[in-house]
Amino acid sequence: MGKTENLFLFFKKWSRGKGIEEIMNSQSRPLLDIKNLVKDFGGLRALSNVSLNIQKGEIRGLIGPNGSGKTTMINLITGIYNISGGAIYFSQDRIDGLQPNVIAGRGVIRTFQIPRVFKDMTVLENMMVPALCQQQSMAEAKARAEELLEFSLLTRMKDEPAKNLSGGQNMLLQIVRGFMKKDLRLYLMDEPFSGVHESIKGIIIKNIKAMNQEKMITFLIVSHEMTTVRNLCHRISVLHKGELISQGTMEEVANDPLVIDAYLGGE
């Protein structure tokens, strides 16, 4: 049995075995609950009364034309920006106004559209960074980092400085590094497939599915890649000009006249 299969078994141990129908039908309170979120940049309103909730174990897609406020939304959830109005609840606790590291400490991790890797550090050292603020032995963290690198086919590059990696590999490294967070509960990904080679895209999707199915990690994925979003996400939310205009399955969203107008430039 290969190491990859072993890793799957490792994840299996953590599995809660819930299907998406069960998640969607769950009457429990949402993991992420955004209420009437507003963000102003001076006189420009980037987000206007956006309300959105995501259930635990869901993979939610967030789509919208350029400038619709998708990245702003992620920046607000992770505390990079302060909100102008509304509220953000994570696991019933209000998190807006907290520092980004405190929000991350609660299990909310994100990636950036331009990969934020530590270019002069090796791939393995990059992986170890989240472990530096966790109650975890470094030996244990190193073993986990090596498992994740193996699963993501990055093992042969583990001693290379991150600056030697391609753009796609850097994106993959940034994503896999997030899984080093021990109590990761919500993973926000900003354009994880943008400019990434098909083979690496496949590895990213494999990672997301494995972590979602086996560890019940919830994902919010911002992407322009409709095919990938359709295949990966349970539900889609659509932002346009800072407003949430549609939510539902890809089929429901794709047939929504407001969405068609937003993408095709209707009146």
Next chain:
Amino acid sequence: MGVLYCLMSLGVNFIYGIMKVINWAIGEFFMIGAYVQYLLIVFFLGVRYWYIGVLIAALCTFLLGALVQKILIKPMFVGIIEEKMEYATIVTIAMAILFRNLAIFIGGPFIYTPPDYAPPTRIGPLPVSGNNVIAFIGTIIILAFFFYFLKRTWIGKAFQAVSQNRPGVLTAGIDVLKFDMIAFGIGTALAGAGGALLAPVLLVYPLCGVIPTVRGFEIIVIGGLGSIPGVFVAGLSLGIAESLGAAFINPSFVDIYGFGLLMLILLIKPYGLFGKPERSV
């Protein structure tokens, strides 16, 4: 002699690497380290235990630096992710004036002369100051510890990560503001240790940090702002340039040779030997 000022430069560069703030009060932390060392070896420890004095002086300047950062500089960085904070640089200038005047107020405008750490000695046929040898060896030991800490320990790796990508570490759950405070403390402790090591050479008075500050910034500009290896190479280069100038041209103008080297380097490499452009179009 250039190596002896490396601790100052390293302190400035380390703080700059983490916080992107130039600490213009570094010479005053050097001066505080020198005063602490003087008090310790004259009134408490005796000159035999000068090395314990250096450690205590470094600890005192670490605590003072961390406290000053926490009270005066940290509040400016709350909510700031990666922008440069020029106001913090201005605060360090104010700090320099405050500490200098406090030194005059407390210790008076007098020059205090600590006892020698070691008697004059010879290296081959050349007579050399024992204090310079001690300061040189002490500096090399501190530099070695610092490089080991930065390159070989996980906490050192965390500092590297903070210096390379603040949003990346912040969103990974690391408290960047705490790292800022510790980095500021380490930077000032390096200067304080330098002041304690060089106390018998440069003596102890309110302006004793001025010359090391000038030399320290010369080293930074030659090596490149923010570059840790650049500090060591530039320190050595400065020392060699000054020694060669003194030996072959005229020992009266030793300060000019360092500036000559600085101008030469800037003509060839405008960002210093290991520096990188800070702004680009």
